[in-house]
């Protein structure tokens with residue numbers, strides 16, 4: 229898609245998101261959940277995973293378009309919805325599209341584009357977050373079937389998900405080399421799910437999942453047996469690119485709201501925007517956003533060409549999410565006490581931002597990864 233077309237598409241998507249979300253957003257935040265039908269609404273409007281190829285019902289665009297939709301949700305301040313959208317369109321869909329068999333792609337992708345199927349990815353467990361190699365969920369072969377047992381925590385889209393990609397041990401004791409991925413149809417018996425309440429991103433559906441003797445068909449295996457860890461590592465750059473897209477657009481949305489506010493609010497006989505401190509803070513925030521956006525555009529182009537490296541994606545995720553949190557904190561400060569109230573959207577930008585430095589690999593894990601590429605271990 230050409231740049232001008234992408235801008236038009238962004239504007240169209242932004243209007244659609246505002247129309248479908250804004251009238252209900254406060255209620256959904258209070259309820260800590262979006263309705264399941266929102267996914268069908270997005271699908272009917274052609275807004276889910278546009279980069280899926282046309283033979284599976286998508287629009288066959290480059291990943292830039294999917295990322296642009298995540299940006300618009302984030303810029304509008306719908307941080308929780310952006311995260312759910314991202315897991316579905318920017319993570320689960322590419323896992324299936326890049327690693328699924330023809331039969332698996334036919335089975336799942338068209339329904340993920342239409343919103344009939346909501347996707348989730350379940351790696352994290354109560355005893356294994358940053359250290360994914362420590363997972364304990366098992367999938368044991370029994371005849372033609374797999375029997376899944378274990379629990380996962382903090383799974384985005386966990387309550388609504390119809391399809392969960394689950395990481396499980398198929399050769400316990402071998403860690404990463406004994407881990408496989410499964411396409412789990414949540415309508416099968418043996419799954420319990422519990423919603424998890426958070427301090428931000430309330431509209432993001434986050435859940436604990438419990439698998440008890442869940443029997444999966446042989447064709448639920450995604451990719452090769454015991455190669456699940458390699459697939460997860462392969463897909464992390466795209467996940468991190470997406471989190472950076474959310475971070476930068478949210479910072480831009482927060483800055484726009486702050487500029488409007490400081491032009492109106494007065495203290496000591498002048499607008500807040502007239503104080504040199506305000507002007508310098510806003511200038512610094514804008515500069516930080518511009519620097520991160522430049523790196524992001526470079527990484528998005530590299531990803532589209534299949535050239536984005538794991539360490540560069542880690543640098544981008546680290547820089548963009550740290551920038552998001554610090555710049556939104558600066559913006560909130562300029563709202564004074566009003567910034568701390570739920571009436572002003574800047575407070576939601578602030579609470580929604582905090583998790584960005586933790587999920588998808590924490591800032592500390594990003595630093596480890598970047599250092600490892602320099603030092604060799």
Ligand SMILES: Cc1cc2nc3c(=O)[nH]c(=O)nc-3n(C[C@H](O)[C@H](O)[C@H](O)COP(=O)(O)OP(=O)(O)OC[C@H]3O[C@@H](n4cnc5c(N)ncnc54)[C@H](O)[C@@H]3O)c2cc1C
Nearest residue numbers: 349350351352356357358382383384586587588589590592
């Ligand atoms: C809202 C939300 C949504 C999420 N969505 C998903 C999802 O859809 N799917 C999924 O699988 N997971 C998801 N997660 C889980 C998320 O990815 C993990 O929380 C994250 O990877 C951190 O793991 P942990 O919480 O177990 O923290 P821990 O791994 O226990 O880490 C605790 C602290 O120790 C630090 N630390 C750990 N190891 C090191 C080290 N080697 N060096 C230095 N510091 C270290 C960490 O950076 C962190 O500060 C989500 C989490 C949340 C809260």
